[in-house]
Amino acid sequence: MSVIDVHSHFVPRGWPDLGTIAGGTGWPRLEVESERDAVIMIGSSEFRRISDECWNADRRLADMAEDGVDVQVVSPTPVFFSYDRPVGQAVKVAKVFNDLALEICAPAPGRLIPFCQVPLQDPDAACAELDRCLAAGHAGVEIGNHVGDRDLDDAGIVTFLQHCADRGVPVFVHPWDMPESPRLGRWMARWLAGMPAETHLSIVALILGGVFDRVPDTLRICFAHGGGSFPFWLGRLDNAWRRRPDVIAGSVLPPSAYMGRFSVDTVVFDERALRLLVDTVGVERVLLGSDYPYPLGERPVGELVRKAGFLDEPARAKLLGGNAREFLARP
Template sequence: MVRAIDLHNHYYPENYLETLDASDSAYSIATDEAGRDVIVSDGSRVVTLTPPMTDLNVRLDDMADAGIDHQMLSVSIPNVDFLDGDAALELARTSNDAYARIQSDYDEFSGLACVPLRTPELAVEEARRAINDLGLKGINIGSNVNDTPLSHDRYRPFFEAVDELDVPLYIHPMPPANVDSMQEYRLAPLVGFENDLTMAITRLVFDGVLEEYDLDIHMSHLGGSVPFLFERLNNGYRAYPECRENIPEKPEQYLRDIYYDTVSFHQPALQCTIDSVGADQLLLGSDYPHVIGDVHRAKTDIENLGLSDEDQRKIMHENATELYDL
């Protein structure tokens, strides 16, 4: 049986949810119509808190049932940037300490650090501590920072630090700036998150961040719609002078170096991404235990693509092992 490493799944460490609920931010804990605890933002549901979000024993049982050997744990929305300054730093530190303990105690888990990116100098401080002192495997940030694009100049020192640390930078969706228009049908997680990922990586390319720094970017959710837009972005580079101001190469050259996890559950989309960047750039992901994730299909969807054994091994575990030094 092919080994499987799930690089996109979520776990809220001890004290995280209590801190969120007690904060003066837009986020709090509520109960839905089915009696489940949920994270809400200004009254709108953001995350359904299923038991494996906080219970490692339930998680281990589900992993065994699905044939997943190892998971890279990361905080989900809203990460730590619903707080600011020292409060965000303290939550990042306690969360990262918890991940480090889990990583030390369990062969089945590794952890990604969260950092208080609203205050870039504190994010640099915590990134260095989490990687150099705690031994976490990479850094987890959102696709925007309270509506500010990641490519804003204020975050350049952070990207410089990540470049120096030489660890992967995992980019996960955050609610987009116009999220209020997406409340019906829960369009924020269905469409808005994907749009925000697409905007984030496109801005990182055109604003020259990926030209200036040598970053190992791990984009969640197949990069939103990026694999479908390669040639349109190339056409923009050819047609519009401003698209050439910060980068000497076509966008495609940068997009091919990014890693994309397989959270999609739509085989034509998976195939398009493989055709666009190759199996070397794909990473297995499940979005477990979100209610719209699936730890079982994460693996079976790759198995059913008809790939060579070599490409299947790359996506299932080899790329993850090399990228994250597992």
């Protein structure tokens, strides 16, 4: 059984000036400091320091070999999504990074699996870019968990999800664009508290927004970071659905009835949390993820699953690769 990591990211080692290609200002750019080190800048502000794991296929494959990973899904870094831009600009930027993703993955076809990004703010443009990318060699799509104030039950986003279901395309949902405030500015709290809350809210939107009642179960959708805080609070959600139907009336069935309609990855770092995931969403719906190559990710990849004492060997094999194989399969 192959070990498959469904959650990793790439950043190219440079890209054309996005203002020249798409128009507008304030685009991300890369300051390359050495053969191995670079900084993503937004305007004059440092967004993130990165190294060559982000773009160097040989380095990535060496790390995969060290960690015992056979296949890695390679998705965009969310800072490039451009959902707040005019759709024409976002289409041009998506094409730049989607084409560069194919170049990064080209040295290891079948082992490095590219996922594309789309201009999610416009369903027609998003569907068109997805189709272009599928024809070019992408295997799936990564989307952010919201577009401004529009969550995943927004009519336009549901149109795109329906298109993915029709095409048999796996969808990986990554939290992004977390709120900022003085309280969230300390201790990386946007990532430590805001990011789990974002993912939680978007799963709630799919359920209470009635999306799972309207979109067929052919939709394969996986949420990053273990589904955020959602698994811990499913009981609260069910209780609210039963006790306050005057307020929570968006889904036909209680929220727990929709377990089995989505997957989550294993990026939770604690065996107790992993057990809760398996107990809540089901052993068939938990997929190995790492958040490679970023510093808050898991290394060695898969260590939590390999050491989890509550898993028997058939379950461990599902989490390490069997479930991901089903998630990635195209009709």
